[in-house]
Amino acid sequence: MSYINLVYIDKKGYEVKRLRIQEETYEYLISTRARWEPVIAIEGVTLRANNVYQISIRPIRLSPNELVVPCPVEWNGLGQLVSVGRRGIPRKVERERLFDHANFLAFRDGNILEGDLLGVLNVFPQATILPILRSTTREVPPPYRS
Numbered sequence: 001m002s003y004i005n006l007v008y009i010d011k012k013g014y015e016v017k018r019l020r021i022q023e024e025t026y027e028y029l030i031s032t033r034a035r036w037e038p039v040i041a042i043e044g045v046t047l048r049a050n051n052v053y054q055i056s057i058r059p060i061r062l063s064p065n066e067l068v069v070p071c072p073v074e075w076n077g078l079g080q081l082v083s084v085g086r087r088g089i090p091r092k093v094e095r096e097r098l099f100d101h102a103n104f105l106a107f108r109d110g111n112i113l114e115g116d117l118l119g120v121l122n123v124f125p126q127a128t129i130l131p132i133l134r135s136t137t138r139e140v141p142p143p144y145r146s
Contacts, residue, residue, distance in 0.1 A: 001022060003020050003023060005019065005020055006090050008089060009087050010088065011088040013087055017089075019090075028067070030067060030124040034123055036121070037060055037120065039057050039102050039120065040057060040117055041055050041056070041057060041112050041115065041116045042056050042057060042114055043055060043056045044111060044113050044114055045111070047078055047079065047109060047111065047112060048106060049107060049109050050106065052103055052104065052105050052106075053104050053106060053112075054103055054104075055101060055102050055104050055118065056101050059099065060084065060098070060099040061096065061097070062097045062123065064093070064096055065093060065094060066123055066126070067093065067124045069121070070082070070122070071120040073120070075119045076116065076119065078107060078108055078110040079105050079106040079107045080105050080107070080119065081103075081121075082103040082105050084099040084101070085100075085101055085102075085103070086098055086101065087100065087101075102119070104119075
């Protein structure tokens with residue numbers, strides 16, 4: 001049985017914290033049906049090329065068991081959406097989650113304005129999460145169960 005540390009920033013955005021949890025590996029099934037969720041800035045930010053910025057976004061609420069994958073299409077000419085997150089203790093996929101900021105990689109100098117589209121998330125509804133029992137040898141499980 002191994003343990004990992006979840007590293008997160010407190011809700012006020014100041015202190016780095018760690019939560020020690022038991023490591024778990026899951027297999028999941030998702031449908032090919034999904035929705036696009038726009039990631040929209042709610043603050044202005046001055047960008048410098050080759051830097052990553054944490055930008056406040058219009059909150060995105062996910063229902064339990066929804067999975068997100070950033071859409072790889074470049075939706076903003078100044079850079080690319082890398083990921084979304086929230087401050088505070090990370091929540092499991094099985095619970096409702098709320099994202100309040102985006103990590104954005106700037107390709108060029110410029111300004112993000114309130115209301116700018118930073119990128120799009122592919123949201124896959126009702127993923128079926130299947131726990132995988134793992135031996136201590138850390139073998140990679142097969143991609144599909146028979």
